[in-house]
Amino acid sequence: MALPTYASPLEKVWHWTYIGICVAIFVFLIAPIIVVIPLSFNAEPYFTFTDKMLSFDPDGYSMRWYDSLLTFGMVRSEAPRDASWWADAWANAKWISAAKNSLIIGFFSTIVATVLGTLAALGLSRPEMPFRRLIMAVLISPMIVPIIITATGMFFFYSSTCVDSTTTLGRMLAPVLSNSGCLANTYLGVVLAHATLGIPFVIITVTATLIGFDQSLNRAAASLGANPRTTFFKVTMPLILPGVISGALFAFVTSFDEVVAVLFIAGPDQQTIPRQMWNGIREQISPAILAVATLLVIFSIALLTTVELLRRRGERLRGLTPA
């Protein structure tokens, strides 16, 4: 972006204006995320900087909203903080149970999306794959179709997909289905929905990794006597692993951030963090939401760093950029 030596004065002015515009846009991108962090330490229940905060008075800051994340929903939040208090928080605090739900649902939906998505990406990357374009379009569509439409369809499907609980199949599936034997209001239902939404991300990242993949490596392994399984685990897998992991992270984030499907198909037992935030924003908005937001921002910084490191490692492994 260096200015050439032959630039006229007008061009110099424009160049610096342009830099200024870019800085302003970067501020627009980042400022909203940054502003949330100090405000979450606000001692007052306001969504703006108080005078005390601006003068860096320690009284203006507090951890009360983080504390309220723990105590909200507890039975005896005022009791001394001994082991039984923590047990109460672990069992009853709403944000903690939301976090547990988010992690459980995120974990299982990521596993489903990653395993099925990686297999499919391997198939889709083979030149002999029939109907490649059409199948790819179908598999990517959960990302393109508006989430409200997907959630509406899933609501109809889940409330009509029921198994009679008196049959053998019904008894076998009883632990994962709701009392009425349906998929609605169950963990299984939310996991399946989130896996579907995460699949396009796995497909995209893994097929992108496979574009640079040298198929002759597989043939070399086969010619040296490795069976297809050994070839996959010893040759293919280590090379595409960075792509698989970043796909899995995308799928996890998709599930971890998803609220519309949860609103439509989950029951009161499957309240996730976004669902709890949705309640908080729509009903009793308090800076506690900002405390959650801050924790989530830290979480996304960690994820972004991981994905970025993986991407670089993947490119180095596949020899796309010199180390």
Next chain:
Amino acid sequence: MAALDPHAAVVTGATGAVPVAALTTADGRPLARALAISSRRARRRAFLLVLPLLAFVLITFVVPIGQMLHRSMYNDGFAANMPQVSQWFADTPPGTEPDEAAFAALAADLTAAAEAKTIGIVGTRINYDVPGTRSLFTATGRKARGGFEPPYKAALLDADEKWGDLRLWRVMRNASTAYTSNFYLAAVDRTRDDEGRIVMAPAQQQVYVMLFQRTLVLSLLITLTTFLLGFPIAHLLATLPMRRSNLLMILVLLPFWTSLLVRTTAWMVLLQQQGVINDLLVWMGAIDEQGRLSMMYNQIGTVIAMTHILLPFMILPLYSVMRTINPSYVRAARSLGATSWTAFRRVYFPQTLPGLGAGALLVFILAVGYYITPALVGGSSGQLISNMIAMHMTETLNWSMAAALAALLLGGVLVLYWVYDRLVGIDNLKLG
């Protein structure tokens, strides 16, 4: 396995020992057939890898959408529970005045539905079209316990004179078949008149076309703002040395990875009347205490927050195209006497069009279906069509109407998706 390898066959043929017409594999089988078998096997193997996921997506995604489409043209709330009067509607042409036979059928159906406790379902179905009629059905149902005495017309009009309302009969006729296009008609602000012709809905009920238009206009506006903000950033990132642009890229990717609800909350904090931006403006003296701007719960809030959320989807494809543009073209244009503006307009900008097209289409597709941000910061004037679908699903419980609106939106999105696939190719979709 080695015998099936097409390469082996090529070697056999290339030695020239066999005439070209009768190429065979090493074990003497015709080459063409061996190749066909081998490639069919390879195709099947590739397909088997994809099959589990394809089946999964068909079951958890395509079938539910299909069910939703079915629901948009099928509603048997009236037809299934009011068989006799539905039959009367089927036997008479549209516009027939309800006679004694019609009232007899209606009375019998109302009595039966009241006993089967399905009268509420029937009332709900008619209530979609004539608000306030659910109670008419349930109240008449209570009176129908003992059954009506003939003459039925007088008996029903005695129970409630609304039964003589011809509009009610017209609506019941429309609802008397389970498969119906009425919900689609309603979704484009149309209805049927007494003779069954398609006419505009009453003015106070015309909301959906306006909402579709608003969704289109706001999505176009958001696409434009993301372009205006995204283009300079993508250009800067593409022309900086790799090391520095990677650092700055983090500023683009961090919002991309941050939770949608976090970003929406952040904008609510910034934009509200007692929020950070208004405080800053008051402090700077740009506005006074009374003149605080209302930037939230209206279209401005929706546009600002959605621009922020969708901006990375514009920057990333633009960036990846701009990276590949050779800077010497612009230099050549300058050396041939073009001003920097002309060089940009005639040489650089046309080369960015593939990235621009990809980014704009992606942003537009995502914007037309947006739900969360308009629901939280949009207020009533910033609601989009998705919010109307959600309202019918969760508040009015008119699921067929929600499904019909969703089907229209889905149709639009799929057309755009197809265009995207033709122009850009879904393989080229990039994430971070």
